[in-house]
Amino acid sequence: MKKVWIDAGHGGRDPGAVGNGIQEKDIALTVSLGIKQRLEAGYQHVQVLLSRSTDIFLELRDRTTMANRAGADILISIHCNAGGGQGGFESFRHTNASQASVRLQNTLHKAIMNKFGGIDRGQKIANFHMVRESNMPAVLTENLFVDVVADANRLKQKSVIDAIIDGHVQGIANHLGLTAKEVRPVTPERDINVPSPWAESSWREARANGYFDGTRPGAPITREETAIVINRLRRNFLALFAGVNGNIREIEERLQKIEADQE
Ligand SMILES: [Zn+2]
Structure with a gap:
């Protein structure tokens, strides 16, 4: 110094x-x-x-x-x-x-x-x-x-x-003989409410299929939010395997019945 x-x-x-x-x-x-x-x-x-x-x-x-x-x-x-x-x-x-x-x-x-x-x-x-x-x-x-x-x-x-x-x-x-401090380029802060162009179509599809609620596309994801997405996926696959069609309420009821029968 x-x-x-x-x-x-x-x-x-x-x-x-x-x-x-x-x-x-x-x-x-x-x-x-x-x-x-x-x-x-x-x-x-x-x-x-x-x-x-x-x-x-x-x-x-x-x-x-x-x-x-x-x-x-x-x-x-x-x-x-x-x-x-x-x-x-x-x-x-x-x-x-x-x-x-x-x-x-x-x-x-x-x-x-x-x-x-x-x-x-x-x-x-x-x-x-x-x-x-x-x-x-x-x-x-x-x-x-x-x-x-x-x-x-x-x-x-x-x-x-x-x-x-x-x-x-x-x-x-x-x-x-002092060394200049590195000047870090200032990267503009992204708007987390606007999807990145490269992810736009995937985001739209995931949102349409009900995996995300459509808010804050650029925000980091928590473990609990991940759990919700995984469970939604799991239910869709279970419904698919069980050959269940119909609205979400009917699917929920059928799945609960199937799970109850398995126990
Ligand atoms: Zn003087």
Whole structure:
């Protein structure tokens, strides 16, 4: 079981970057929850742990302490950018990052750019707490600029948020070599009240001969229902052997008499 730590930046009294009607903390939380949902639903043997799953404030120190204690295999910290410019996406690893962190950044950055395109500001290094104090390979992603109007407009679109989530999920799956869960084709439920085409004429005949009452042709049969059908067959054969003709009441009476005589 691989453990992925997703850290939604900011939260609570710390909104992060704010602009154009967007708060960084909200985007970070939505993306983080989406990554957990899709990664666990789509891949085997992976568990996603979150610094926060609601709008609460957390110190940076507490975030890395929790991730280190949990023994997470990788950590990704989710943020949005600010500071103007042309906008776009960039990712950070630590200034003295491990080779594993470099690999994680390479894989993740590429997968995210593949999914949502736009301006690629590149793979960068920085002395950020989240990538410095994590014991495991760690990358911080800056998902568009809230203070660039074009980026902010994109962040308001569900399709863009979905692409950011999918990019992270794909990058994590690639880095950890996760196996996708088998998606079973959904077979439409049959209507048990309609006979299958291949059984239609037999069903009609059995019904006409009184072996079934004609309801629920597609339902499973119980032992007691089987007993009723067998007994109906048995009576018909007995009547045949005894040469009994006539209506069902006469046949019943004759059969009872024959059975009584046999005892
Ligand atoms: Zn931030």
